[in-house]
Amino acid sequence: MSTQLESETSALAEDTVEMTYREAVNAALFDEMESDSRIYLLGEDVANDGGVFKTNAGLPEAFPGRVTNTPICENTFIGMALGMSVTGLRPVVEVMFSDFLATAADAMIEELPKFRFMTGGQCSVPVTVRSIGGGGGRFGTQHSATGESWFIAFPGLIVASAGTPAGAYGVLRAAIRHEDPVVFFEHKGLYARKGHVSRGEDQIAEVGKAVTLRSGSDVTIVATLLMADRALQAAEELAGEGIDAEVVDPRWLRPFDLPHIHASVARTGRLVVAEEQVHAGGWGATLISSLTVAGVTFEVAPAIVGLPDDVLMPYSPSLEDAIIPSAAAIADAVRGLS
Amino acid sequence: MSTQLESETSALAEDTVEMTYREAVNAALFDEMESDSRIYLLGEDVANDGGVFKTNAGLPEAFPGRVTNTPICENTFIGMALGMSVTGLRPVVEVMFSDFLATAADAMIEELPKFRFMTGGQCSVPVTVRSIGGGGGRFGTQHSATGESWFIAFPGLIVASAGTPAGAYGVLRAAIRHEDPVVFFEHKGLYARKGHVSRGEDQIAEVGKAVTLRSGSDVTIVATLLMADRALQAAEELAGEGIDAEVVDPRWLRPFDLPHIHASVARTGRLVVAEEQVHAGGWGATLISSLTVAGVTFEVAPAIVGLPDDVLMPYSPSLEDAIIPSAAAIADAVRGLS
Amino acid sequence: MSTTAVDARVEWYRRMLEIRLFEEKVQELFMEGLVQGTTHLCQGQEAVSVGAISALRDDDYLTITYRGHGQALMRGVSMEACFAELMGRSSGCCKGVGGSMHFTAVDKGLLGAFAIVGAGLPVALGAAYSAKLRGLDSVALTFCGDGATNIGTFHEALNIAAAWKVGIVFIVENNLYGEYTPLRETTPLDDLAERAKAHAMPGVIVDGQDVDAVHAAVSTAVARGRAGDGPSLLEMKTYRFRGHSRTDPAKYRPEGELERWRERDPIVLLGEQLAGSGALSAQEQTEMREEVQIQVDATAERAKEGPLPTIEEIRSYVYAA
Amino acid sequence: MSTTAVDARVEWYRRMLEIRLFEEKVQELFMEGLVQGTTHLCQGQEAVSVGAISALRDDDYLTITYRGHGQALMRGVSMEACFAELMGRSSGCCKGVGGSMHFTAVDKGLLGAFAIVGAGLPVALGAAYSAKLRGLDSVALTFCGDGATNIGTFHEALNIAAAWKVGIVFIVENNLYGEYTPLRETTPLDDLAERAKAHAMPGVIVDGQDVDAVHAAVSTAVARGRAGDGPSLLEMKTYRFRGHSRTDPAKYRPEGELERWRERDPIVLLGEQLAGSGALSAQEQTEMREEVQIQVDATAERAKEGPLPTIEEIRSYVYAA
Numbered sequence A, B: 001m002s003t004q005l006e007s008e009t010s011a012l013a014e015d016t017v018e019m020t021y022r023e024a025v026n027a028a029l030f031d032e033m034e035s036d037s038r039i040y041l042l043g044e045d046v047a048n049d050g051g052v053f054k055t056n057a058g059l060p061e062a063f064p065g066r067v068t069n070t071p072i073c074e075n076t077f078i079g080m081a082l083g084m085s086v087t088g089l090r091p092v093v094e095v096m097f098s099d100f101l102a103t104a105a106d107a108m109i110e111e112l113p114k115f116r117f118m119t120g121g122q123c124s125v126p127v128t129v130r131s132i133g134g135g136g137g138r139f140g141t142q143h144s145a146t147g148e149s150w151f152i153a154f155p156g157l158i159v160a161s162a163g164t165p166a167g168a169y170g171v172l173r174a175a176i177r178h179e180d181p182v183v184f185f186e187h188k189g190l191y192a193r194k195g196h197v198s199r200g201e202d203q204i205a206e207v208g209k210a211v212t213l214r215s216g217s218d219v220t221i222v223a224t225l226l227m228a229d230r231a232l233q234a235a236e237e238l239a240g241e242g243i244d245a246e247v248v249d250p251r252w253l254r255p256f257d258l259p260h261i262h263a264s265v266a267r268t269g270r271l272v273v274a275e276e277q278v279h280a281g282g283w284g285a286t287l288i289s290s291l292t293v294a295g296v297t298f299e300v301a302p303a304i305v306g307l308p309d310d311v312l313m314p315y316s317p318s319l320e321d322a323i324i325p326s327a328a329a330i331a332d333a334v335r336g337l338s
Numbered sequence C, D: 001m002s003t004t005a006v007d008a009r010v011e012w013y014r015r016m017l018e019i020r021l022f023e024e025k026v027q028e029l030f031m032e033g034l035v036q037g038t039t040h041l042c043q044g045q046e047a048v049s050v051g052a053i054s055a056l057r058d059d060d061y062l063t064i065t066y067r068g069h070g071q072a073l074m075r076g077v078s079m080e081a082c083f084a085e086l087m088g089r090s091s092g093c094c095k096g097v098g099g100s101m102h103f104t105a106v107d108k109g110l111l112g113a114f115a116i117v118g119a120g121l122p123v124a125l126g127a128a129y130s131a132k133l134r135g136l137d138s139v140a141l142t143f144c145g146d147g148a149t150n151i152g153t154f155h156e157a158l159n160i161a162a163a164w165k166v167g168i169v170f171i172v173e174n175n176l177y178g179e180y181t182p183l184r185e186t187t188p189l190d191d192l193a194e195r196a197k198a199h200a201m202p203g204v205i206v207d208g209q210d211v212d213a214v215h216a217a218v219s220t221a222v223a224r225g226r227a228g229d230g231p232s233l234l235e236m237k238t239y240r241f242r243g244h245s246r247t248d249p250a251k252y253r254p255e256g257e258l259e260r261w262r263e264r265d266p267i268v269l270l271g272e273q274l275a276g277s278g279a280l281s282a283q284e285q286t287e288m289r290e291e292v293q294i295q296v297d298a299t300a301e302r303a304k305e306g307p308l309p310t311i312e313e314i315r316s317y318v319y320a321a
């Protein structure tokens, strides 16, 4: 392998190395493409200069003919991926900004999740859609959604995400290997984030399993994507005050690992959800409702830290920062519980 | 007015008459179009023979040039409606089956709700999108979604629905008059349902206000669309057993009338949500989570009656009926609480 | 015309009859409440299904629409499985969960029938592109209606197909209406083959009532695709004898239109030729129709006996893993 | 050429300079971190904005894209409001909440700049259709890129416009790339004006570096729309001198391509003509550039002083009611 990204880590393959979230995505794509020649990457500008977010560096060279720039037509190239998947290939599609998933919503809602079902289970649909979302980049109102909960209501689909570099590596590989359609959310604000990542087959995540990023006994913070990162920072901050927070990244939003979080909350008795989305219709609301319906009674009402419901993402940098929950806001929510 | 639908009711205008949900929709459209010449109807086949669901009977004749058949391109004709609305008109768009809202999701998610905000509040966007959803019609996997919660996570949009003929009349008129974009959900399984409807300006619903369809003291059943109808039946059934159920139709899913339901639950102490959708990502989950976060503790855990999470809507008539919650299932859920 | 060609045309005649009588039977079953929900029948358009699909190899692909019963039958989906599907039986071609709009047979390369207008085009494109990537010369055929040429995916799919020289044939069945709305109200041209020009591919107008013309045009386009020369757009001028769906009385038709098109009934047209050439006399045609009618009736009866699916069964169709 | 025409062209020259120097300044401010996120600049494409928008009346409409700074300036949005927007000030043309991609001035008929490729076309179409319904002869202009001709809404909008004879002019700025990908990789033709044929409307290729040619072509199309004769598609052959966005170094350009296009710099081309005709000497052009530079610099400085929006302020932009 000739790319810089890879050469940094190849010497240490199978060992734990420090790499960025971006490099972890790249490594997952590389390792999967190397292990299975049926995998093809598709998307806008994916083959040029590493792609818009540089996650694909080196892949076109390493896998000639297997990384292809598409025209701008998200709905059609995801529909194409369906056709590729039922004829023996395993396409991985990049949707540059998660907001563009709206353009592709027919493919995402009506086709990918339903195809197997409505044909009476004639085939599987192993398509992976990678989608890059999230705010903080000053991209404004139409380029900042995480999109992470847009598709949680559609049986037939798997919805995944990663809040850490190791998660990006393990979850993305699992997504690509999965026989059902998966939409995998990355966060552009995390690409430069470093973390310890081990490469190799044994690092492939288990579909549907949440991970505890930090163990703690006083409160459970459940958070995805950038919020998982900030929740870890909040936990550090709280540790200094003697509050021992557990941080859980659910990773899979459909299916959702309710037992894992239920168990954690049963231990800590307290719950904070941190999400870069409004409360309505999100996995956070679904989680709290599921626990409540399951009979969990909270000594202290759980708290939600998320995007405000009465505003959209502004360009104005100071307001964008004010709106996206900070580590301090998460810590405050924890403090506010007691 | 010359149409049959209308002549049935015109003699009694301003008085309460019995009419179907379909006639109520028709009456709302008629009365609004009559009161405001800026209203134009657009959609596929809307001007032919009353439209696919016959809700538009008589309108093309009564309002020549104001009801127009579009090509099949949901995303574009909703985007057009945006352009019409910011230049002085008040378009009402029909989306024949709610599943087709996925085709139009860019307009629904990225354009209508965001336009006013991202221009710094330069104008309002008075567009109404009527969308007809729901199962029970044996239309299969791609024509049965209610879609009612698909857009609850998008500030800038208003999401409305109606579970009764009177609701259809009052809420649809309110939607059309509203200055912000509204998506209004109708249920095709309710069109033939009869109910008492009063016509006139004073019957226009208040945006954001839930209604109590039946008062009761033992349990609160919150339900929309066809489920509201079935919840009323369930309440009758339960009344025979001495259980006095309150039935609330939230009508507006964004903004959601939490105080109304909170107050009801505070009185009854018990909650059942009945929804024709999966739990994940829905208004039901959002409601229960909101109550929990607000500190409501339930003596008995609330229950949810909804679509199963592990199956999609099948064509097979017997299974379709098995999957959509019946009045009996709602009543059972209430019984199961105690 | 060679003997094989004559034989093929007799076979085509039978296949068109099968489709016609199948659809008539579906209408009957719908009126009886045995088929529920909706149906979109294709009487009048049989020559398109038969002429086009007879030009394919077994290892080619196709996608169809909710109006695809004829195409599914022609591709070899068993008539019993089709009837059973319409009656919601687990012996149906989609185990009774798909219904009228989703006839699929992945094992026959029939990669789906879509109830969302335009949704089948990208899928067929993906299959054809997949063949190209895998070094195969399989091509894909995709059917859509005139109304579907107004939705974005139509153009998006044509664009990619042409830009990447994918071996796919786009067949537009121009039956003059999208639901109840005549083409001219929603579309600025009468000849949809023109739309090929936006994507630098051949666009051909074909008499969709003439099964030979259909077969010839599709064969040429398929050969082009197989040779690696890229896609084609074929517009089939055709007509549906029934309304759009269910019990639509089609009151929107101008007077005389249906009658004029009935004169161009593809079965009658081919029948006249076959009688003229002596390949199949009028008498033989009547006998064949009776035979097929018996087959259709008997098959429908058998299909009614199919088992109903259980909820456990259909749960397993949601996820593969 | 009449005096007015000469005056207009001198004015166009100034407007192109303003756009050019505005965009250069934006790049500077971006490097300084005062403009954040992203920018999509239009240096090289100024003649399209100036030639096209000068053909409109005040009561006409337009929609633009994320690459629309030049168009907004030409439509009369104040330069200070533009700079302020880019720096997230509430004195910005969208109160600082829109940013680089959403320059809008509803009061000037500029009905939005869209960051979703293709999303502006339906909106402009709706505005033009609205004028038609209201009995006005206002038309709409909508700008998009070459890459946008591959997305569904492009064709959907052209189709409706032609089917209903809506007075709209579709302008494709063909700058040869969609982000980093050359047109030919994603599109099967070089002349996008051809795409008009799919929708039975005139399609015209225009030299987008020649402001006179742009103005003439757009004027003709606008007149056609105003007369009720329907839409037109105009393809402007042009080029962006900068990368796609932000700091894109545009390494994907073949050698010499940028240099060849720089020779067709629209400002230089018009400048040569004006110098030749004596309307504006080289010396006067230099002075004008200096003047504009001073104006741009001073305006940017003033814009920096604009107040930052508060959260309360921007909350009121979400809902009108």
Ligand SMILES: Cc1ncc(C[n+]2csc(CCOP(=O)(O)OP(=O)(O)O)c2C)c(N)n1
Pocket (backbone or CB within 6 Å): B044, B072, B073, B074, B096, B100, B103, C040, C067, C115, C116, C117, C144, C145, C146, C147, C148, C149, C173, C175, C177, C178, C179, C244
């Ligand atoms: C995206 C979408 N919009 C609307 C519909 C409803 N619909 C079903 S068939 C149809 C007409 C299609 O016309 P055409 O493409 O000409 O095919 P035909 O039915 O005539 O065979 C419409 C509008 C749909 N299924 N999908």
Ligand SMILES: Cc1ncc(C[n+]2csc(CCOP(=O)(O)OP(=O)(O)O)c2C)c(N)n1
Pocket (backbone or CB within 6 Å): A044, A072, A073, A074, A096, A100, A103, D040, D067, D115, D116, D117, D144, D145, D146, D147, D148, D149, D173, D175, D177, D178, D179, D244
């Ligand atoms: C639906 C959608 N998909 C992808 C993008 C990302 N994107 C922004 S600009 C662009 C290229 C557009 O190219 P073109 O239409 O030629 O316009 P240009 O940028 O060259 O002016 C892309 C792919 C987007 N904004 N919207």
Ligand SMILES: [Mg+2]
Pocket (backbone or CB within 6 Å): C145, C146, C147, C173, C174, C175, C176, C177, C178, C179
């Ligand atoms: Mg048709």
Ligand SMILES: [Mg+2]
Pocket (backbone or CB within 6 Å): D145, D146, D147, D173, D174, D175, D176, D177, D178, D179
């Ligand atoms: Mg371009």
